[in-house]
Amino acid sequence: MTTPSHRRRSRPRRPTALVSAVAVTAVALVVSLAVAFRPGGGTADVREAAKPVAGTRVSGSPTSGAPSASASPKPSASATNSASPTARASASRSAAAAASARAKATTAAPPKTSATGSLAGRIRPGTTYTGVATSYDIGNGDGACSYGPTSDVMTAAMNTADYETSKACGAFVAVHAGGKSITVRITNECPAPCQAGQLDLSQQAFAKLAPLSAGRIQITWNLLSPDTSDKISIRYKTGSSQYWCGVQAIGHRNPLARLEVRAGGSWVRLARTEYNYFLSESGTGCGGAIRLTDIYGEQLTVEGIAVKPDAVQSTGVQFARR
Incomplete structure (x- = not known):
């Protein structure tokens, strides 16, 4: 658009045209006041006059309806181009902050652990196993699990099937027989003829369930996660x-x-x-x-x-x- 000074240089003033423009403006003002103050007139006419002409683009945010959850709302090209540099920079910072917050919320979630022992092998938590118990002399307490000598006598050897290539090593199990219960730790393997479900208990552990002279007794057993102050x-x-x-x-x-x-x-x-x-x-x-x-x-x-x-x-x- 040219400046007023440029128009003055290129085209001399026309007083008659100016007077005509003033007259037209005055007439329009009188008509508007008459419409505004007529009975039944006023705000409805103002709202009607404010309606955009067909084909005119209107900028602004809608007052109803939510943006799609699958995509972030994007400003129109006209809104972006007409905004000031400060407004555009502020909008960019806001979008970046929102994206950063979403990323942090995703990565900050702690990893979940399974309450059912999904990484367990044959010995699973919450499962009761049935078998027989026998006994053996544990000597210095060492065994197939290679833990070394120990003074802990409440130990047992697991049958080969449930030993599962040493996966049972270190497991604590509760053993039940005849209304009595004990807790033992698996430190050894019981090879054949030990069968699946069988535990070969230390003599000291077996004696808490039945006399050693019993030789073999029927038992049930299950995995424990005991209370302990020990560290790994x-x-x-x-x-x-x-x-x-x-x-x-x-x-x-x-x-x-x-x-x-x-x-x-x-x-x-x-x-x-x-x-x-x-x-x-x-x-x-x-x-x-x-x-x-x-x-x-x-x-x-x-x-x-x-x-x-x-x-x-x-x-x-x-x-x-x-």
């Missing part, structure tokens, strides 16, 4: 180094489902042996961070455990009671 410990196997290592977890409240080591920014799951060590044949992750997962899906990450063969190193952490 880590031990590297004899011969372990940065080039090869075997890693073992000791004292876990719940059965252990996985043991992983961190290498190259990712977690590597180690294979479990029947003697209850997790092996890294190539040395991957030996001496690095360790992640433990129980059968309920709870994960504990442990750092600062050096490769010290046969040394029992406490982690200071424990799985939650279930």
Whole structure:
């Protein structure tokens, strides 16, 4: 649009035209006042006069209706172009803040754990098993789980089927017979002729249920998640180094489902042996961070455990009671 000074330079004033324009304006004003103050006139006529002409684009937000949940509302091109730079910058900051809040809400959600032990093998929580109990002399308390000598006599050997390549190691089970109950920890394996469901109890544990002379008794048993103040410990196997290592977890409240080591920014799951060590044949992750997962899906990450063969190193952490 040209400026008034430019019009003055290009076209001289015409007093007669100006007078005519003033006259027309005055007439229009008189007509408007007459319409406004006539009986029945007023606001309805004003609203009617305010209606946009067909084909005219009207900017503004609707007063009803919600935006689609699948997409963020986008301003029209005309609204964006006509807004001032300050308004556009403010809108951009608001959109960025909203997107950031949505991202934080998504990533801040804690991981869920299974209450039913979805990572369990043959021995599952909430299940009652039926079998027989026998007894054996545990000697110094060591067994197939490779925990080493112990003064704890309330232990048992699990039949090979339910031992499941050492997955039963460290599990606490409640054993019931003849109205009596005891709690034992699995530290050993009972090979054939032990059958599925059978427990070979320490003589001390068996004697709490029946006389040793009974030989075999009918039992039921189930998995426990006991109350304990013990913390989990880590031990590297004899011969372990940065080039090869075997890693073992000791004292876990719940059965252990996985043991992983961190290498190259990712977690590597180690294979479990029947003697209850997790092996890294190539040395991957030996001496690095360790992640433990129980059968309920709870994960504990442990750092600062050096490769010290046969040394029992406490982690200071424990799985939650279930």
